Amino acid sequence: MASYNQMPQETLRERAEAALDSLESCDICPRACGVNRLAGEVGYCRSGRLARVSSFTPHFGEEAPLVGTRGSGTIFMTGCNLRCVFCQNYDISHLGEGREVSPAKLAEMMICLQEGGCHNINFVTPTHFVPQILEALCEAAAMGLLVPLVYNSGGYDSVETLRLLDGIFDIYMPDAKYGTDSAAKKYSDAPDYTRIMKAAIREMHRQVGPLEVDDDGVAIQGLLVRHLVLPENLAGTAEVVRFLAEEVSPETYLNVMAQYHPCYKAYSYPELSRPITLREYAEAVGLARAAGLDRGIGI
Template identity: 55%
Template sequence: MEPQYLLLLKTGELRDRVVKLEEVLKKCTLCPHNCQVNRSRGERGFCGGGYLPVVASYGPHFGEERVLVGEHGSGTIFFSHCTLKCVFCQNCEISQYGEGEEVTPQALAKIMLILQRRGCHNINLVSPTHYVPAIVKAVLIAAEEGLKIPLVYNTSGYENVETLRLLEGIVDIYMPDIKFGDDEIGKKYAKAPGYFAITKKAVLEMDRQVGGLKLDEKGVACRGVLIRHLILPENLAKTDKVLEFISKELSSDVAVNLMDQYWPAHKAYSFSELSRRITREEYHYWLSFGKKLKLNLIK
């Protein structure tokens, strides 16, 4: 299945999207914080990102879901800064402290092409939301030079639907991490007002665009939605609400990865309820819960 962005390249729509997204940067509303700062002049809002994207690292990644990794790995690009301030962030050096180097869209396009030449099955954009204009411009440049593998939008789920609509036909695989099934919990642990209400609308839009997860003849994902959910101790993430939403409101073949790797990172020890790992019993309880809801569970 050919990536959709190649069709937009042929029609000229991909270039038009770049122009529209550049306009958004002048009064930034890329994410739900809606800071309205002029990032085209270097002003910074909640996320901490400026005009140019900051890349912490890139390369073939073999620790992602099997449907993304395949034989040669997922071509992962880790962007610095973030639209959330999760107190338990396991990548806080990147997301909160901005470690990495600024790159131009031209340099970012070269990274994408390098990953394709190394045999990666996809371009996996980790925490891309606040850099969408530069990313789409890089995709335009790279596609003109031969990029032809799927794009994975690896996000916290805290997205503006308006931004997602400008990505329609560009992103092949949406991979939102639905972190919390409660607005107040999202505000407390991630400084994300209205987190669950906003994320539900965003994921519904993702599902509308690309539907459930689809695999190629080699069993590698080529299109669709893959949802991640990190289980927290004592059901602090309201996992039941997250899984019920997926079961009731999304396509039945949307893939779900229930993750058990929580550990108290960053500022988690400041919250007694977050100061331990989850137990094996907790993980298997939620795994059984998901199976009862007949979710498409993967690892």
């Protein structure tokens, strides 16, 4: 049984109300823009009172423990609190492709994915819509939602907001994009990314621990971390894997991702204007192994 089903409905609703209150002077994410999203104002994420969704569908391209045999039920949220110049989903995250949905409609999406056989409900880029997700979850749980929830974020998350999710989300899958703030500032407009990302991942691990799977290898609970290898080691892989192994857990499930290719604004940066090489990827995997991380894809 998913964690949120073990929580009293009253407690779940109180968490949702507390999160919604934060929208009046928004500090849901580390940007803390202070705009009144309840009144329709928008801040850095360009999002107002209602959630915006680009698509929802069973997804078979996620990590194997999420996909299983029936897919991960992904709900792609529109907008983002990062501005990655190489974003492969820039039409959704930067250009705003998607539509506003009511809490009832978002709840229906969750139920539809569950009825389609998906192993979990996977919120992609949920950071700026935590209140709306909790609001919809209250309705979805009452409608019979049972599968685990996945928090699939860019890693730029507020610890205070994550604490509202304690006992609600079973699976966290953040990015650990950078090991240096200079790269985070230049390529994602997030000069304090490493401090915030590290604090967020520590909190996620505190809540759910290392990844646990059932007899079929499907994720039940725990932390998965993604790290995209960039050309010329711009992602600072050595510091990322050191942090995960030494400050989180050597049991951390890490997906060292090889799929970088230049898109969106990447061609404006010569160092990002090519795919990574096999050697660059092998070096990143080697750093992870040397740090003692041996759970995940590519390791």
